[in-house]
Amino acid sequence: MVININIHIVPIGLDSPERFVEGFKRIPPSKVFFFLGKSGDEPVEIEASKIKEHVEKSLGDYVERETINVDPFDFSNVMGEFAKIIRNGLKSNKNVYINVSSSTKIVNVAAYMSASLFSARLYYVKAETYLMTDLTSKLEDESHLKETMDYYLRDGAYLSKGAKGIVEIPVLKMNPPSKDELRVLKKINDSAKESFESLKELVINCLELDYNGTNRNKYSLIVRTLEKNGFLETDRSRSRNRDIKLTESGKVIASISDILEEMSD
Structure with a gap:
């Protein structure tokens, strides 16, 4: 039984x-x-x-x-x-x-x-x-x-x-961000800076990665996806991906990113 x-x-x-x-x-x-x-x-x-x-x-x-x-x-x-x-x-x-x-x-x-x-x-x-x-x-x-x-x-x-x-x-299943997306949210949330003036600054100073062609393309897509899903916001009024920062929703997801990543294994 x-x-x-x-x-x-x-x-x-x-x-x-x-x-x-x-x-x-x-x-x-x-x-x-x-x-x-x-x-x-x-x-x-x-x-x-x-x-x-x-x-x-x-x-x-x-x-x-x-x-x-x-x-x-x-x-x-x-x-x-x-x-x-x-x-x-x-x-x-x-x-x-x-x-x-x-x-x-x-x-x-x-x-x-x-x-x-x-x-x-x-x-x-x-x-x-x-x-x-x-x-x-x-x-x-x-x-x-x-x-x-x-x-x-x-x-x-x-x-x-x-x-x-x-x-x-009834509860509709929600798919969390991918592990790479969660890592970006967590890194921004843990950073002393609230925003990053460009994708290049985000990759180099926040993610601590080389800004080469592979990383530029990969994280450009990740930023666009996170922005589309309401976790990031960017100001492109003067340059591309200027002032990349977390939304309030992004901060919430970043705060539980370790749990989300663990449960996705």
Whole structure:
């Protein structure tokens, strides 16, 4: 009999514990990674920590758990943490699931991109009710309004309550840059310079290669490909490939280039 070993990555937002626990009921975990904010003393993070404590009580003693502190508005930081967990999980032949029911939109976009690059799986737990819609429908009746507020604030400040099943989200496989392309991104990202005035300067001073015909043609094509895919930008207003530099997307990919290269072997 095949026993599935499942890892869950659970970013905690201000939704009720049911929306996290439901995922564990449908897909029993062997280990859970909770994502919480880094600050810890912000009101939102204090409430999120309380919700995480409620969720942890639902886990059996045999389920490992670990808390990762991320900046939920720093795409690169979140992406890097997703990448490390997924890589280690897949290396151990474990299934990796990400719960995208809560947290910031930046975290959820990073989750989808990570799943696309590294073959993790995404699921969303549907809520039974939402605070805003319940309040809107009861604004005219003060007694019902108080009852509704009591319901949502009984155990914490929740944006939604209850859970009614999960939806697994299809993920389209994303092909990462080639090893040569990853090397260029990483070299630029690690360089003290933010931009290079020409392809020649990039090849000689950043990549530390001879600027001969072979390298000129090879890296000219690589720069064009990376630019086309949104990882580099160049200013050709005065000369060809002038001011070659990373885009924000390029910086993110550069920051996880070692993991991407390792998983392509």
